[in-house]
Amino acid sequence: MKIILALAILWMSIAVELAWSGSMPQGALILPIACGIMFWMRSVTGILLSATALLIDWIARPGFLPLCPMLLPAIAACLISPSSKPDDYSSRRQSVAKMLTPLHLPFITLMAVSLQLIGQLNLSSMPAVVDIQSAVKTSLPSLLMISLPISAGISMLMRLADELGLRRASQRWI
């Protein structure tokens, strides 16, 4: 059920981007949602589903390199893979890494947006400074303006679902 829901959300987000391709920058919706699904599901299935959706999006609207489906699963695996170190419950203080956990999703979204912009540049030759400047000045703000609030919203939703016990917590590392 969860997989079907994730598939429907990813399919719809690509459809929304295609429908309003004139007004919405490429990846503004699919990137935070794909990252959100990876973090929500915290499993191999989540990583595979999101990366496949990103790859499909790239096939539908190809750029120079599919950097997002190439590298995002690895970054996500770094952040969400379970730690073999046991949690130290003896001290009541939370570790800094644990405190920064809610920021992981906006961070990976930021990485995804950067990868998306780099992947759209023509890297067959050294990109001109003007191209990089125009990508950073025009595309980056519009991408971040949409994707970061969405990712922050998903992050808060995940926290709320954790508090209410709506997320699957059968994994031992959570």
Add this chain to the structure above:
Amino acid sequence: MRVEQSRHRMWVAAVAMFVLSLLVSAADRTEMLSVVQSVLHDALSPGRLALMAIAPQSDDAGKPVDAAGPVKIDAAHGLHIQQLQTLRQLMIENARLRRDLKRSKDATVIAEFVDPAASLTEYAMIPAQVISSSGLPGPLRELIISAGKSAGVTRSELVVDGSGAILDVGTDASVAAGDRVLSGSSVIGRIEKTGRWVSMVQPVTSADFRAQVQLLRASDDGLHFGAVGMLEGTGTSECRLTGISYTDAVTVGDTVVSADINGVRGPRLFFGTVTSAEFLAGGQWDVRIQPGFTLSELDRVGIVRMSLRTDITAVSTAMDSRGPR
């Protein structure tokens, strides 16, 4: 143990996606993905079309709901509310009709070079939106547009830019009503494949693109049509002109327009401008053409549709049946 297994699986999945992405990227470079692209866009089209259909309706739908709100009112006010509601509905209907009229006008805006009364064929433009373009940023490899078999699009139809014919000269430049407009629509390419809701366009710069074109030169004496040749895509950002006889004159700056549309004489569509013309030692012209469209402005296009004028054929058939008197 389970933690280790899970971590291991995640890394295997990440590496698998990396390899798959590399393979897909390589397949895209060798143009093996064009069939998959068309199928993917068709699969995504129901959602896209549903969203596009919902979007304008939601703006209109907001208004009549407000009128239905105050139900608990006396009879005198009831009639007034009903009239207001009818008025609003009429206003919405009026707005819809205006929108439909604008769409139908957009669909038929195309500059006709030949006198319509003398032609048995008529041309219309089917508007479409560019969904995706492949190739960065110089050579455009292919283009996917939002019109397919369901809109009656067939293979080999010409695709022009959707900006329409806007002239930046007026009566100050002695332009008057009735003057023939030669250009206005730049040819982007030709329909290569059609899906149900999307079509794939082969751009003029594609290595397989061929079209019969004619040179057009502006001089103090007016416009002069020159040699007829074959425009060929080169796979780069420019095109080449072949089949020009060594006795014909070609100069840099000459305009290249269509000689015909799929073998039938029709409107002269703009292909590009001659950027270099060198006479080679073997007695051949090496003519290079810069296409007329700008890649950054390609968001709306039009498909040139040719059809037979049924009213003229009906009249001629009727005249034929009466016979000579």
